[in-house]
Amino acid sequence: MHASILHILNTTKTRIQALGPQTCREGLDMGFEKRDFISAVADAKADGKVPVIAEVKPASPGRAFRDILPGTAAELAWEMEEAGAVAVSVLTEPLVFRGSLENLDSVRNTVCLPVLRKDFIIDRKQLDEVQSDLVLLIAGILGEELGVFVELAIEKGFEPLVEVHNKQELDLALKTAARVIGINNRDLETLKIDLGTTEELAPIIRECDLDHGTRHLIISESGMNSVLDVRRVIQAGADAVLIGSALMESNSVFDKTKEFVQSAGWR
Numbered sequence: 511m512h513a514s515i516l517h518i519l520n521t522t523k524t525r526i527q528a529l530g531p532q533t534c535r536e537g538l539d540m541g542f543e544k545r546d547f548i549s550a551v552a553d554a555k556a557d558g559k560v561p562v563i564a565e566v567k568p569a570s571p572g573r574a575f576r577d578i579l580p581g582t583a584a585e586l587a588w589e590m591e592e593a594g595a596v597a598v599s600v601l602t603e604p605l606v607f608r609g610s611l612e613n614l615d616s617v618r619n620t621v622c623l624p625v626l627r628k629d630f631i632i633d634r635k636q637l638d639e640v641q642s643d644l645v646l647l648i649a650g651i652l653g654e655e656l657g658v659f660v661e662l663a664i665e666k667g668f669e670p671l672v673e674v675h676n677k678q679e680l681d682l683a684l685k686t687a688a689r690v691i692g693i694n695n696r697d698l699e700t701l702k703i704d705l706g707t708t709e710e711l712a713p714i715i716r717e718c719d720l721d722h723g724t725r726h727l728i729i730s731e732s733g734m735n736s737v738l739d740v741r742r743v744i745q746a747g748a749d750a751v752l753i754g755s756a757l758m759e760s761n762s763v764f765d766k767t768k769e770f771v772q773s774a775g776w777r
């Protein structure tokens with residue numbers, strides 16, 4: 511694991527331990543109504559759009575994009591929704607990615623789209639911290655505990671998005687009840703990007719679906735900067751793409767999101 515990721519895991523552990531047994535924030539109602547991501551993806555495809563999960567990402571390891579407070583997060587998410595994004599991803603990891611639970615709340619209260627909580631979930635208490643429609647669970651971090659976290663997330667009303675980066679992690683993911691699998695093109699050891707990761711792993715998921723009569727949604731995550739990048743992963747079998755940096759770096763999040771949404775490679 512890359513040093514910055516290990517740093518996140520250690521500080522998260524300390525933060526969660528300090529929380530004690532009571533984790534639900536005051537007034538937090540976990541009996542929320544989930545916004546359906548799976549049908550949102552199907553609808554976008556039927557409209558000839560690329561299903562784009564647009565990410566509100568203040569920073570990434572070693573790189574700051576923008577200072578994002580809850581008001582700005584809501585404005586960005588609103589631009590993403592107007593531009594046709596299928597969902598919004600919000601970083602809530604505070605230290606390296608400079609996200610916040612408040613940003614997530616603000617986004618979810620502003621847009622009607624499904625919202626993904628992007629964080630490093632290592633303790634079940636984190637699943638009581640905030641409402642979201644989808645929650646990221648990283649196979650490379652949870653290892654053999656992945657299945658338990660998937661069940662727990664489903665029980666609490668979240669749609670788990672299980673992130674994998676190699677065949678071994680994918681095998682773990684396919685043994686769980688997760689319906690949505692994210693293939694991270696970024697290696698969490700080196701932080702290097704290779705879109706070939708989606709080309710390698712997506713066909714394995716499709717083959718497994720054929721064998722078992724299932725239908726996983728495949729999200730290609732990270733490292734897409736251009737329409738050509740998006741077409742490449744869609745061609746490889748991705749149902750949707752998750753894009754952060756390219757949007758945060760652009761002058762207009764609305765225009766850039768729209769460009770990706772309209773970059774359909776399957777027609």
Ligand SMILES: O=P(O)(O)OC[C@@H](O)[C@@H](O)c1c[nH]c2ccccc12
Nearest residue numbers: 694731732733734752753754755756
């Ligand atoms: O900014 P990018 O390269 O477009 O990537 C977005 C998203 O995939 C990335 O932020 C991400 C993927 N998996 C994660 C896990 C934790 C934090 C962040 C991530």
